Amino acid sequence: MMVTSPAPPAGKGGGTQRLLGTFGGVFTPSILTILGIILFRRLGYVVGSAGLLQALLMLGLATAISVNTSTSLSAIATNRKVRGGGDYYLISRSLGVEYGGALGVLLFLAQAVSVAFYCVGFGEGVAAFVGGAELVVQVVAVAAAVALFALAYAGADLATRFQYLVMTILVAALVSFFMGAWAAWDTEVLRASLFPDPDVPDGAFWVLFAIFFPAVTGFTQGVSMSGDLKDASRSLPSGTFLAVGVSTVVYGAAIVMFAAALPLDDLAGDYESMGRVATVPWLIGAGVLSATLSSALASFLGAPRILQALASDRLFKGLGPFAVVDATTGNPRRAVVLTGLIAVITIIVGDLNAIAAVVSMFFLISYGLLNYATYVEATGASPSFRPRFRLYDARASLLGTFLCGGVMLAIDPAATAVAVALLFAGYQYLRWTAVPTRWRDSRRAFRYRKVKDGLQELAAQAESPVDWQPQILLFTDTPTRRSRVLRLASWISGGTGLITAVQLIEGDSGSAAVRARRLEAEAQLRVELEEDGLDAFPLVVAAPDLAAASMTLLQAWGVGPIHANTVALNWYESRGEQSALRYGRLLQRAVRLEQNLVVFDADENDWVRLEETSVGQRRIDVWWFEDDSSSRLALLFAYLMTRNDDWDDATIQVLAPAPADREQKVAANLTYRLEERHIEATITPVANADVAAVSERSGDATLVFLPLRVEGMRLLDPFGDPVESILRNLPLVTLVAAAQDIRLRTDDEHEPSPVADVPPDNTSNGE
Numbered sequence: 001m002m003v004t005s006p007a008p009p010a011g012k013g014g015g016t017q018r019l020l021g022t023f024g025g026v027f028t029p030s031i032l033t034i035l036g037i038i039l040f041r042r043l044g045y046v047v048g049s050a051g052l053l054q055a056l057l058m059l060g061l062a063t064a065i066s067v068n069t070s071t072s073l074s075a076i077a078t079n080r081k082v083r084g085g086g087d088y089y090l091i092s093r094s095l096g097v098e099y100g101g102a103l104g105v106l107l108f109l110a111q112a113v114s115v116a117f118y119c120v121g122f123g124e125g126v127a128a129f130v131g132g133a134e135l136v137v138q139v140v141a142v143a144a145a146v147a148l149f150a151l152a153y154a155g156a157d158l159a160t161r162f163q164y165l166v167m168t169i170l171v172a173a174l175v176s177f178f179m180g181a182w183a184a185w186d187t188e189v190l191r192a193s194l195f196p197d198p199d200v201p202d203g204a205f206w207v208l209f210a211i212f213f214p215a216v217t218g219f220t221q222g223v224s225m226s227g228d229l230k231d232a233s234r235s236l237p238s239g240t241f242l243a244v245g246v247s248t249v250v251y252g253a254a255i256v257m258f259a260a261a262l263p264l265d266d267l268a269g270d271y272e273s274m275g276r277v278a279t280v281p282w283l284i285g286a287g288v289l290s291a292t293l294s295s296a297l298a299s300f301l302g303a304p305r306i307l308q309a310l311a312s313d314r315l316f317k318g319l320g321p322f323a324v325v326d327a328t329t330g331n332p333r334r335a336v337v338l339t340g341l342i343a344v345i346t347i348i349v350g351d352l353n354a355i356a357a358v359v360s361m362f363f364l365i366s367y368g369l370l371n372y373a374t375y376v377e378a379t380g381a382s383p384s385f386r387p388r389f390r391l392y393d394a395r396a397s398l399l400g401t402f403l404c405g406g407v408m409l410a411i412d413p414a415a416t417a418v419a420v421a422l423l424f425a426g427y428q429y430l431r432w433t434a435v436p437t438r439w440r441d442s443r444r445a446f447r448y449r450k451v452k453d454g455l456q457e458l459a460a461q462a463e464s465p466v467d468w469q470p471q472i473l474l475f476t477d478t479p480t481r482r483s484r485v486l487r488l489a490s491w492i493s494g495g496t497g498l499i500t501a502v503q504l505i506e507g508d509s510g511s512a513a514v515r516a517r518r519l520e521a522e523a524q525l526r527v528e529l530e531e532d533g534l535d536a537f538p539l540v541v542a543a544p545d546l547a548a549a550s551m552t553l554l555q556a557w558g559v560g561p562i563h564a565n566t567v568a569l570n571w572y573e574s575r576g577e578q579s580a581l582r583y584g585r586l587l588q589r590a591v592r593l594e595q596n597l598v599v600f601d602a603d604e605n606d607w608v609r610l611e612e613t614s615v616g617q618r619r620i621d622v623w624w625f626e627d628d629s630s631s632r633l634a635l636l637f638a639y640l641m642t643r644n645d646d647w648d649d650a651t652i653q654v655l656a657p658a659p660a661d662r663e664q665k666v667a668a669n670l671t672y673r674l675e676e677r678h679i680e681a682t683i684t685p686v687a688n689a690d691v692a693a694v695s696e697r698s699g700d701a702t703l704v705f706l707p708l709r710v711e712g713m714r715l716l717d718p719f720g721d722p723v724e725s726i727l728r729n730l731p732l733v734t735l736v737a738a739a740q741d742i743r744l745r746t747d748d749e750h751e752p753s754p755v756a757d758v759p760p761d762n763t764s765n766g767e
Contacts, residue, residue: 026239084227
């Protein structure tokens, strides 16, 4: 019988029982993978080539990565209930579906191909005993893969029992070696083996480390069995640390014994040096065969469980059938079959060395991401992050991430680039397919903490007019007018600052019906923002008195140093005396609170004209009045607009009213100032400008920025007249009233005086 969900715990519904404990489920597969082919066939060569001290340094560096990653793994594993999938499960629940899913596919393929690697190694060992060509190696490797498939298909419990037999052979082989090495101990040989031969080329350390490091990469094999453990959160830390500790002692002792038993030249020239030292040489051969089989079996158990977890999460189309597990044993047999097929095909195709380095990089990436996942969890400091294992440190986990990255580059930069590219491709696929996640990951808590820390840092720094960024409260009303004003506000922000789109609803906020209306309106507003791809956040406020609510919002919006510095809204359309009064009071209060005002006049006809004008033909007119902060703010908004794709080819024309006899001086002064402030614009002086001149000069512009004055509750144009008259003959208009000191400079340093024939910059605040 098969079920299509992860195995339920024992005693619930009579379903699958997790039979494995710490020793059989975590320690055994991990230690048998670590004490593998490198120990028996390559460790002597590494010691002979690098010398005792460098070999111990390699072990120390590898152990540092192992311990750091094991610490990170333990913190994550004891914070949540760990289900099947091992590394994939832990990373996807911490860093999100994109990283976890991309890595899960790579780890499954890496472990499936690793089965082939180890089986071929077993075939080579058998061929060395009985003799034979490459065909013998392939036949024996396929036979081994089929036998291991039978064990893996039967279930983890039977496979674990087989691993106990393998462990017995490995222990016997190691005892034989250590006894022989002790008998051959020579202190003089040990002293002479401290340093490598002087003829060893520079840079050999990393070449040898690349050979040695795969020896210790099996410490996370037990993690892949997480779905078959009785208590994963307890077994994973203890079993992993036990495997790392025991293997470190074994490797350290073996390195010293090799250095004391045989000269470096003998070790460097003979892969069979362990057999020469051992008291029973054939046990070493048996150990080699056992080591390859145990490593292959561990991969055969781990790969299907990663695939089954991926399929259960429904991240990739077509993987659904592999979510099925056996109802009695919890064994993902369909995934086992696929793993076996990949292994056999890989053996038959051959050329394993071509992809061996890339496969090793997949494992190192998983270690780096495990460390980074813990860093994210710990730094985020979410209230839900409560690991039982407390001996972790966020900085150490981050260091582990960089260690893994450094080792990857040192071992094989090309393979590193390929592996990272494949991970990135999987990440982008999952990101753009927008697969809905059914679990909470830790990225939100991590980003929340970063935002909080950033706000505290901002609050501790003095604000400068040079650093000004728009924090816009955008009041919206009907959906028809709202779409235009939302786009305009997004354009003038230029991708900087923050925009909050506000909608007011009249009614008692304590009423269930009003609350439902508010939530529905906010959802609709969010949809509009997402559909148009606008950089804004929705906010809907319900209150019985909208005037009082808007005034309170002007003062209360924001957190810490982030608060509203600009109020934006549509140009008023007559809807009755009460609405007009509320509109005027809102503008008046904003000015009194020293908040800038932006009023958009964007009727339907003007908007159609805008959309019909190609991007390359658009022109932004800015009317500039000397010693006027509103003009500076308007010019800054115009420049920010050109950062948008819809306006990046638009031209800016600055129109500067000037006395008839000073046009050239005004133009020269303004040209110099804009060049110094890195703003490209065409300067056009306008002699004796008035309302008629504005209509004449800017009537064919795409969008016009005009300074605005607020006196009481009246809106006046730059010439002191009611603003309604100047708007009649203009296209889209953005009225700007600055209540704050806005500077256009790119720094706060003192600016040298201009050349003598250009009038100095006499505007207020150096502008």
